[in-house]
Amino acid sequence: MSDLSVKICGLSRPEHVSAAVEAGAKYIGFVFFPKSPRNVSLETARDLALDVPAGVAKVALVVNPDDAFLDALTATVPLDMLQLHGSEPPARVAEIKARYGLPVMKAVGVADASDLPALDDYGRVADQLLVDTKPPKDADLPGGNGAAFDWTLISGRRWPVPWMLAGGLTHDNVAEAVRVTGAQQVDLSSAVETAPGQKDSGLIRQFLTATKAI
Numbered sequence: 001m002s003d004l005s006v007k008i009c010g011l012s013r014p015e016h017v018s019a020a021v022e023a024g025a026k027y028i029g030f031v032f033f034p035k036s037p038r039n040v041s042l043e044t045a046r047d048l049a050l051d052v053p054a055g056v057a058k059v060a061l062v063v064n065p066d067d068a069f070l071d072a073l074t075a076t077v078p079l080d081m082l083q084l085h086g087s088e089p090p091a092r093v094a095e096i097k098a099r100y101g102l103p104v105m106k107a108v109g110v111a112d113a114s115d116l117p118a119l120d121d122y123g124r125v126a127d128q129l130l131v132d133t134k135p136p137k138d139a140d141l142p143g144g145n146g147a148a149f150d151w152t153l154i155s156g157r158r159w160p161v162p163w164m165l166a167g168g169l170t171h172d173n174v175a176e177a178v179r180v181t182g183a184q185q186v187d188l189s190s191a192v193e194t195a196p197g198q199k200d201s202g203l204i205r206q207f208l209t210a211t212k213a214i
């Protein structure tokens, strides 16, 4: 039995939250980014979050948020973690941690070796790292594009905080991704959808079943 922790991100319907929780996901992610097909309102996220049992972390994915938005988010949605998926510098990560008292996971995009020092920088201030594929400069979304990076870039690398692997993970490639990187946590969105933003309970179960065989 695998000890791999799985985060299913970009959920917007109660049946998909239930499918993820029942299949063993340890983190549930809600996206607050208007350009994303997975964007949810504060009220939708609140209602979904209220159904998530203790022991499963409710994560809000935000992109370069200002304090006014974070004030409203944290006042409305019961959360266990903030995921910063924009270009927030380390000082802003530290400021958000201090202001809201929630653990912060910082996403860092990787395309080549020049992206790796940022992981050390953020590893000094964030509670967790999310090692994701760096999007192309002209991409609409800073993540959630279903594209993997060269996992050998982080093979054997470790940071002083827990970390998740993300970017183009599927039920077919997750075992190899874990073998190459040594990840103990993984995060995904696109591969458990039938179209952008359309989650599928069967695909969610299929992914979690695949991780149990690792």
Ligand SMILES: O=C(O)c1ccccc1N[C@@H]1O[C@H](COP(=O)(O)O)[C@@H](O)[C@H]1O
Binding pocket: 009, 010, 029, 031, 033, 036, 037, 038, 061, 063, 085, 130, 132, 141, 142, 143, 144, 145, 146, 147, 166, 167, 168, 169, 187, 188, 189, 190, 191
């Ligand atoms: O999913 C989104 O719409 C999204 C929007 C803005 C920033 C990040 C987003 N998704 C995150 O991207 C990674 C990888 O996703 P995928 O499996 O490659 O689709 C994951 O952390 C998502 O939470």
